[in-house]
Structure formats: structure tokens, C-alpha cells
Amino acid sequence: MLEKCCAVNLEQAMIDAPVLPAGISFFQRGWLSSNNVLLQDDEQAVLIDSGYWTHAQQTTDLVVHALRGAPLTRLLNTHLHSDHCGGNAQLQLVYPQLQTLVPPGHADFVFDWDPAALTYTPTGQHCPQFIATDVVQPGDRFAVSNREWVALAAPGHDPNSIILFCDELGILISADALWENGFGVVFPEIEGIEAFDEVSETLHVIETLNAKVVLPGHGGMFTDVYLALENARSRLSSFRKDPVKHANYAAKVMLKFKLLELQRISLADFLLWAEGCDYLRLLQTRYAPSLAFGDWALSMCEALEKSGAVRRDGHVLINV
Numbered sequence: 350m351l352e353k354c355c356a357v358n359l360e361q362a363m364i365d366a367p368v369l370p371a372g373i374s375f376f377q378r379g380w381l382s383s384n385n386v387l388l389q390d391d392e393q394a395v396l397i398d399s400g401y402w403t404h405a406q407q408t409t410d411l412v413v414h415a416l417r418g419a420p421l422t423r424l425l426n427t428h429l430h431s432d433h434c435g436g437n438a439q440l441q442l443v444y445p446q447l448q449t450l451v452p453p454g455h456a457d458f459v460f461d462w463d464p465a466a467l468t469y470t471p472t473g474q475h476c477p478q479f480i481a482t483d484v485v486q487p488g489d490r491f492a493v494s495n496r497e498w499v500a501l502a503a504p505g506h507d508p509n510s511i512i513l514f515c516d517e518l519g520i521l522i523s524a525d526a527l528w529e530n531g532f533g534v535v536f537p538e539i540e541g542i543e544a545f546d547e548v549s550e551t552l553h554v555i556e557t558l559n560a561k562v563v564l565p566g567h568g569g570m571f572t573d574v575y576l577a578l579e580n581a582r583s584r585l586s587s588f589r590k591d592p593v594k595h596a597n598y599a600a601k602v603m604l605k606f607k608l609l610e611l612q613r614i615s616l617a618d619f620l621l622w623a624e625g626c627d628y629l630r631l632l633q634t635r636y637a638p639s640l641a642f643g644d645w646a647l648s649m650c651e652a653l654e655k656s657g658a659v660r661r662d663g664h665v666l667i668n669v
Contacts, residue, residue, distance in 0.1 A: 368562050368572065370518065372494045375564050376411050378404070381609040383433040383566045386522050387415055390494040395423040397513065397522055398566065399436030402477050403610055408436040409443055424449045425485055427503075427524035428510035429459065430536075431469055432606075433566065437479035450485040454509030468536070471627035472603060474610075487511060503555075505548030506533035512555070519561030521574075526551050527563060529571040531584045534599045538592070539628050541635065545589050552581055596636040600629060600649045605658055608668040616664050620646050 369375060376385040382400030385408060389395070394416055400408045412421055421444045426434045429451060441447050451459055458466040459481040469476045487502035496517050503512040503526040513522040525533030532552075537544035556578055563577065564570050571577060588595040607622065608614070614622075623629050623646040633645045640648070650666065653659045660667045 368570075369520075373518075373520070374415050375570055376408075376415075377569055378567075379609075380567055381432065381606065382408070382435075383430075383524075384564065384568075385411065386564050387412065388493040388498070389416065389419070393422045393493060394419060395425060395491070395493055396421055396440070397425050398427055398433040398524070399424060399440055401432045401610070402435035402438075402475055405436040405439035405477075409439055412440070413443070420444055421447055423447070425513075426451045427512065427522070427566065428452055428507040429455050429467055430507060430525075431472070431474040431476040433524070434479065435476045438477035441479055448482045449480060450483045451481045452509045452511050453484050453486060456481060456484045468628075471631075473607060473622060473626035473629075485511060501554060503551045505535055505544055505551045508537055508542075508544065508547070512551075514558050514560065516558075519559065521555065521558060521560035521563045523555065523563050524566040527555055527577055527581055528565045528568050529563075529573075529577050530568070530580050532581050533566070534602050535588070535595065536599075536628075538595060539599055539631055541631075545585060548585055549582075552578055552585070593636050596632050597649065597652070600632050600646075601653055601658075603629060604646075604649055605653060605668075608653075608659055608666060611668070613665055613667045616647075616650070616661070616666055619650070619666055 372389050374387040378384050378400055382404045383398045385400060386397040387394065396412060421440065424437060424440055424447055437449060441449065455467055462478045464470050485500050487500055489500045490497055496515050498513050498515050500511045500513055503510045503524065506525045510524055510526060512524055512526050532548065535544050535548055560574050562570060562572055563574055603626065604623065620643055624642060629646065630642060633640065633642050637645045650659065654661055658669055660669050
């Protein structure tokens with residue numbers, strides 16, 4: 350079910366499945382926001398990722414409800430895409446003493462706020478400015494409830510992304526490196542940087558962990574890690590054989606993401622927005638140079654309509 354910009358039943362949004370021990374809460378969100386994971390004990394509370402900015406209040410409500418008056422002490426972003434850190438600023442207002450850790454690579458662009466370098470401008474998305482207090486490096490370890498978590502490099506979807514693993518529990522927080530049915534768009538490929546090999550290497554790292562439970566960045570938690578890895582490798586193989594397939598997938602993801610935010614918009618205005626989106630123009634220039642941009646963007650919208658992801662009512666596009 351897609352998340353709407355309105356109040357939700359907090360008890361339904363908080364999924365504390367039997368496979369998760371006390372002190373670990375998994376908040377499964379709609380596809381506009383990333384999922385969130387809350388790790389807590391009597392002395393600290395650590396939130397992994399904060400969702401998209403339009404749902405920042407919803408993220409805050411989930412956290413406040415779960416903590417029942419206790420403070421959120423640390424916020425850790427697996428990577429700096431807008432759907433994973435868009436709620437940072439709101440949480441920093443609610444919890445002024447909050448420590449916020451971001452991965453290396455783009456950390457300097459947070460310290461000296463640069464929305465273009467952080468990909469918010471070229472993707473046509475938004476992320477309110479927030480403050481990073483430190484960097485989480487691959488190999489860093491921290492403990493909650495005497496359970497150790499380790500940060501591991503997970504390049505591919507994002508060159509600087511990390512995942513988090515607790516060996517004692519066999520729980521993996523996989524961000525967008527592995528979903529039950531795939532993985533996130535390989536954004537370096539949009540920029541002409543080969544990164545499919547990095548996706549493969551990250552999947553290999555995940556396989557060696559022998560995780561029992563995966564808490565992904567999008568979609569539900571899952572336990573059949575072997576099947577998820579098979580699905581991801583099959584998808585990766587199809588992208589390697591046909592890079593245009595990945596390019597079209599990336600374009601449709603960005604278009605759908607914006608529609609998730611707007612819910613409805615005239616087709617003319619949507620195509621105008623798309624024309625100002627640098628990443629979409631990169632995809633068209635690289636993978637469909639024989640088409641005018643407007644014709645190519647319209648074909649992507651028509652593909653979304655055909656798949657049932659959007660509906661057209663006259664000259665208006667409506668998110669489904």
C-alpha cells in the first residue's frame with residue numbers, strides 16, 4: 350500500500366514481528382519514504398533513516414510513539430538519498446541533542462550544504478537542510494542492548510551507501526542494496542559511471558553474512574535471503590545484458606517518485622518538470638538520443654500508465 354500524506358494508524362505502521370527481539374522496531378513505510386528501524390535500550394535510541402521530507406511529521410510521530418517519552422539519541426543514515434534523510438531536519442528540531450551520522454563520500458556536501466552534489470537538484474527532489482555531527486565509516490561498530498552492529502560498505506545503488514549487520518541476531522538492515530524482489534536504481538550508471546560490478550560485489554558480501562532476517566529500505570521484512578539474492582542477481586543480469594532496460598527503469602522510478610509526492614498534476618506541467626530534471630535529461634541523451642526529450646518523457650509516462658502505476662484523466666496524471 351502506498352503511503353499518503355496524511356495521518357496513519359501508528360500501531361499498524363509499527364511492525365514488531367515475532368522474529369524481531371525487544372528493542373528493535375521496524376517501521377514499514379510507503380514507497381515515497383524509506384523504511385525506518387529503531388534500536389533502543391534503557392540508555393539510548395538509534396533510528397536508521399528518516400524517510401522523505403513530506404512525511405517528516407509522520408516519521409516523528411512513529412518515533413515519539415515508540416519511545417514513549419524517552420529521547421532519540423542518534424540518527425544514522427545508510428545513504429543520503431532524499432527518501433532516506435528527508436526527515437532529518439524535523440527530527441533535529443524535536444530532539445535538539447540528536448547526534449546525526451552520515452556515510453563518507455558525500456558528507457562534506459552535508460557539512461557545506463550542496464543540494465546539487467547531494468543529487469536533490471538533479472533528481473528534482475527536495476531535502477530540507479540538516480546538520481551532520483559525525484561520519485559513520487564502513488567497519489564502525491556500535492552496541493545497543495549489548496548487541497553489536499557493524500557498518501559495511503554497500504556500493505552500487507549509491508557509491509557511499511552502508512548496510513548494518515548484527516551477527517548475534519542474524520539481522521541485516523540492507524537499505525536499498527537488497528530488497529525482497531531486487532534493489533534500488535543504480536544511480537552511478539545514470540551518470541555514466543559503471544557500477545553494476547559494485548552491485549554484484551555487494552550482493553556477494555550480503556550472501557557471506559548468512560543473515561536470517563533482512564530489514565530492507567523499501568518493502569516488507571523477509572527471511573528467505575537466498576531467494577532475494579537470486580531475484581536480485583537475475584535482475585542485475587538483465588540490466589547488464591540490456592542497459593536501456595535499466596535506464597528506462599530508472600526514468601520510470603523518478604517519474605513515479607514525483608507523482609507519489611504530487612499525487613496529481615497536469616501532463617503538460619509534469620513534462621515541464623521532467624525537462625528540468627537533470628538526471629532524466631542524462632538518461633534521454635545517453636539512451637534515447639534519436640528522440641526529442643518531450644517524446645521520450647511522454648513514452649515513459651505512457652509506460653507507467655500501461656503498467657497501472659498512474660492513471661490519466663483527460664490531461665491530468667493521477668498517482669495510483
